[in-house]
Amino acid sequence: DSGVTQTPKHLITATGQRVTLRCSPRSGDLSVYWYQQSLDQGLQFLIQYYNGEERAKGNILERFSAQQFPDLHSELNLSSLELGDSALYFCASSSRDNSYEQYFGPGTRLTVT
Amino acid sequence: QQPVQSPQAVILREGEDAVINCSSSKALYSVHWYRQKHGEAPVFLMILLKGGEQKGHEKISASFNEKKQQSSLYLTASQLSYSGTYFCGTESDDKIIFGKGTRLHILP
Numbered sequence: 001d002s003g004v005t006q007t008p009k010h011l012i013t014a015t016g017q018r019v020t021l022r023c024s025p026r027s028g029d030l031s032v033y034w035y036q037q038s039l040d041q042g043l044q045f046l047i048q049y050y051n052g053e054e055r056a057k058g059n060i061l062e063r064f065s066a067q068q069f070p071d072l073h074s075e076l077n078l079s080s081l082e083l084g085d086s087a088l089y090f091c092a093s094s095s096r097d098n099s100y101e102q103y104f105g106p107g108t109r110l111t112v113t
Numbered sequence: 114q115q116p117v118q119s120p121q122a123v124i125l126r127e128g129e130d131a132v133i134n135c136s137s138s139k140a141l142y143s144v145h146w147y148r149q150k151h152g153e154a155p156v157f158l159m160i161l162l163k164g165g166e167q168k169g170h171e172k173i174s175a176s177f178n179e180k181k182q183q184s185s186l187y188l189t190a191s192q193l194s195y196s197g198t199y200f201c202g203t204e205s206d207d208k209i210i211f212g213k214g215t216r217l218h219i220l221p
Contacts, residue, residue, distance in 0.1 A: 002154065035211075042115075042213040043155065043200060056208045090154060098204050099143060099162060104154035 003027065004105035006091050012111045018079040021108045025072055025093030031055070032074040033094070033102060034066055038087040049074055050097065081112045114139050116203040118212040125191050126220050133186040133215045135201030144177050144184040145202035145209060148195075155200060158186070193219050 003026035013019055025032050034046040045058035049068035060066075063081075068074045078085060088109050092102035116137040123131050135144060143162045147155040159169035161177035161184060169175075174187045182203075188195055198214040 002156075033209075043202075043211040045208060045210055048208075056206075058208060058210065092155075098207065098209055099160065101157040101160060101168065102145075102147075102209075103157070104147075106154055 002103040002105065004091060004093050004103050006089075006105035006108050008108060009106065010109050010111075012113060013081060014113055015081055015083060017081050017112075018077065019081065019110065021076040021078070021089055021091075021110075023074045023076070023091030023093075023105055025074070025091075026095075026103055029093035029095050029103070030072065031094045031097060031100075031102075032068055032072070033092040034060075034074070034076050035090040035092065036087045037090060037107075043090070046076070055097075078110070083112050086110055086112045114205075115210055116201055116212040118199075118201055118215050120215060121213075122216040122218070124218045124220065127193060128190055131188045131191060131217060133188070133199050133201075133217075135184045135186070135203065135212055137182045137203045137205070139182065139203070139205040141177075141179065141182050141203050141205050143204040143209075144175075145204070146173075146175060146184075146186050147200045147202065147211075148197045149200065149214070150197040158199075188217070191217075191219050193221060195219055 046060040048056040092104045094100040146158040149155040202209040202211040
């Protein structure tokens with residue numbers, strides 16, 4: 001158990017809908033990262049937050065947005081969902097910045113039908 | 114720019130050695146290595162920082178050639194538990210970008 005929690009574990013929704021994925025980092029960790037993992041695509045970095053502020057952006061679509069709240073939990077919002085958004089979404093946290101190991105949550109499996 | 118990992122897949126017998134390579138076209142500040150078993154989340158193995166510092170939790174060794182923007186992960190005397198997909202993540206421009214992974218399968 002990494003100490004990072006993600007909810008929900010599974011999500012099935014229809015195209016065009018909007019969903020919110022939630023992540024609680026390890027106690028004391030300030031950085032939260034979001035990744036998308038599709039078959040054969042590895043881990044695609046989406047976005048990083050550090051202590052409530054956006055720190056770095058990867059290949060995040062404009063339909064996706066995220067935020068980190070004062071209690072350091074983070075939410076990833078996915079809107080106007082398409083079939084291609086079906087994937088495993090991981091959240092990871094680290095104590096400070098990119099020089100520290102990331103601890104991954106169990107992931108949320110999103111299926112868009 | 115996504116780093117390139119090689120090989121894409123490896124099959125070994127228990128006790129054999131393996132090397133997984135990771136290369137980038139950008140100047141790197143650090144290289145991260147993670148292992149992911151099927152159906153599980155990635156687990157941290159090692160970070161190699163520019164300047165030579167290394168951080169790791171397991172008895173796995175790695176190298177980082179800053180000039181060539183390359184890193185290699187060395188798995189010696191492999192065990193069945195080493196099976197999984199290995200990802201390298203390269204840090205540049207304040208972002209960590211992961212490669213597509215190397216699948217490692219250990220046979221008894």
